[in-house]
Amino acid sequence: MPIKKVKEDIYWVGTIDWDRRLFDELIPLPDGTSYNSYLIKNQDEALLIDTVDPSKKDEFFQNIKEAKIKKIKYIIAQHAEQDHSGCIPDVLREYPDCKIITNQKCKELLTDELLLKQENFYEIKDEEIFHFGDKTFQFLFSPWVHWPETFLTYLPETKILFTCDFFGSHLATSELWADSKKTYLYRAAKRYYAEIMMPFRQVIKKHLEKLKGLSIDIIAPSHGPIYRNPEYILSAYQEWVSDQVKEEVVIPYISMHGCTQKMVLYLMEQLMKKNIKVTPYHLIYSDVGELAMALVDAATIILASPTVLTGPHPQIVYAAYLCKILKPKARFAGIIGSFGWGSKMEQDLLQMLSNLNVELLPSVIVKSYPTKDDFLKLGQLAEKIASSHAKLKE
Ligand SMILES: Cc1cc2nc3c(=O)[nH]c(=O)nc-3n(C[C@H](O)[C@H](O)[C@H](O)COP(=O)(O)O)c2cc1C
Ligand SMILES: [Fe+2]
Ligand SMILES: [Fe+2]
The missing domain is CATH 3.60.15.10 (Ribonuclease Z/Hydroxyacylglutathione hydrolase-like)
Known part of the structure; x- marks a missing residue:
């Protein structure tokens, strides 16, 4: 050159x-x-x-x-x-x-x-x-x-x-x-x-x-x-x-057999109905740089994982660890996901997020495929995200 x-x-x-x-x-x-x-x-x-x-x-x-x-x-x-x-x-x-x-x-x-x-x-x-x-x-x-x-x-x-x-x-x-x-x-x-x-x-x-x-x-x-x-x-x-966040939700997720994915899609649908910007990051197909960029402004992070050998899927562990070390300015965080017979996925992820200065949203952890009741809980989570974002403007 x-x-x-x-x-x-x-x-x-x-x-x-x-x-x-x-x-x-x-x-x-x-x-x-x-x-x-x-x-x-x-x-x-x-x-x-x-x-x-x-x-x-x-x-x-x-x-x-x-x-x-x-x-x-x-x-x-x-x-x-x-x-x-x-x-x-x-x-x-x-x-x-x-x-x-x-x-x-x-x-x-x-x-x-x-x-x-x-x-x-x-x-x-x-x-x-x-x-x-x-x-x-x-x-x-x-x-x-x-x-x-x-x-x-x-x-x-x-x-x-x-x-x-x-x-x-x-x-x-x-x-x-x-x-x-x-x-x-x-x-x-x-x-x-x-x-x-x-x-x-x-x-x-x-x-x-x-x-x-x-x-x-x-x-x-x-x-x-x-x-x-x-x-x-x-x-x-x-x-x-700046400390200003944007009313955006980022969802790093993984799903092996579609249960967690169904939850993610339903939650996204509910958020979109409320005109809240939401972006999923499938951790196999997305570049983690895209996720990092979204974390620059997003108000809310939702980690979505199935249970693998009692804990979160390793790809979600990676995403949670990235959140921990990149220290984004998000104000709210939550965990959703699925298990088959017994899980401490939620506790493990909560521990990984403990250094973030966020208000925790209610987790939605379901047994296998989400039921009507589980979808109701995901709807409530979307409500909670909307009201939390609204509080930011006060
Ligand atoms: C490799 C592997 C390991 C798993 N380990 C556990 C486990 O330790 N505890 C549990 O409750 N479920 C376990 N499961 C079951 C999944 O968590 C369960 O099927 C869940 O609904 C899958 O969600 P997904 O469809 O989003 O992948 C395991 C499944 C796989 C494939
Ligand atoms: Fe350099
Ligand atoms: Fe450098």
Whole structure:
């Protein structure tokens, strides 16, 4: 890929991973991703902001060659995760005098991870100012977006904020600039927030507050396109991290022989009659990223599972565990499902949801196929969801 000019003497030298479909062996990437590295030129010397995933090393060095510089003097390492730091050892091999500019925590992680030496580093403090050529770099520590060492880099002259994973999106595209009219961009950014940032919602709120004091023209993350209209992504984040929920119900479910499925379909029908938005996520056929995205706004989560060897189906255990670790802002949760002869599925799931700050709705657990009485209970559950949602508006 050709390198791309962002501003005078500032170039995108990243790589695009069109075919990657899984991140951290966990997160689905339906749209691929990119690893954005930025090169800042000062005559024939350069400074890099982050590198790229080691799998893209050759392409990355080709890009550096294209920038026609004699040496790389510094690398600002904003995050220790390998998709951004993985090529640092290769850069040091090529340019042995190069120093890694980073904070104490990132230095510790990089030293352990990449077996680097103390003399490779130039350690910075929060809000420290650094100069390279005619450019000023201000470092803004922003722990937990999404590791403890992360920080942002602000260039006051050009008003660019480099944010690494913060405001990123897993989206492979040949376009450098984000086009906010494209709905797929919004979805990619939201999916990224849901899968990676949502557990840190409370701390992100504080970071967003601090950014209000900065005059920002460009937000340049290390995944996906760059924002020339930062308000677009900033306001999306404001909405996602807010405590406001949408009157939506998400139902992660599994059914082996159709009993739980019948319950899910009936509950959905009742909710739809009340004009409540509801989405089922069959855990074999849906991508968990879609479920994570729905959890960004939904007011209510209903887990629906049959009983397998006394407990919930393992796929539902996975979904419940995701809910537990992603910490969505849902206000209500409930459990429905089926058993044949004896079950502690409900208790197991309740325990898994215990860290969520939700009001529990009455469970509906039925023996085998739901009867008339069971459908009545599901109807009552739909009523309860409707009245709970109505309370949110008060
Ligand atoms: C592999 C397997 C294990 C099961 N283990 C239990 C169990 O331990 N306790 C129980 O009450 N029912 C158990 N069942 C029965 C199902 O929970 C029951 O048939 C239920 O109605 C199935 O719901 P579904 O049609 O939504 O899959 C098991 C069924 C299967 C296929
Ligand atoms: Fe990361
Ligand atoms: Fe990343």
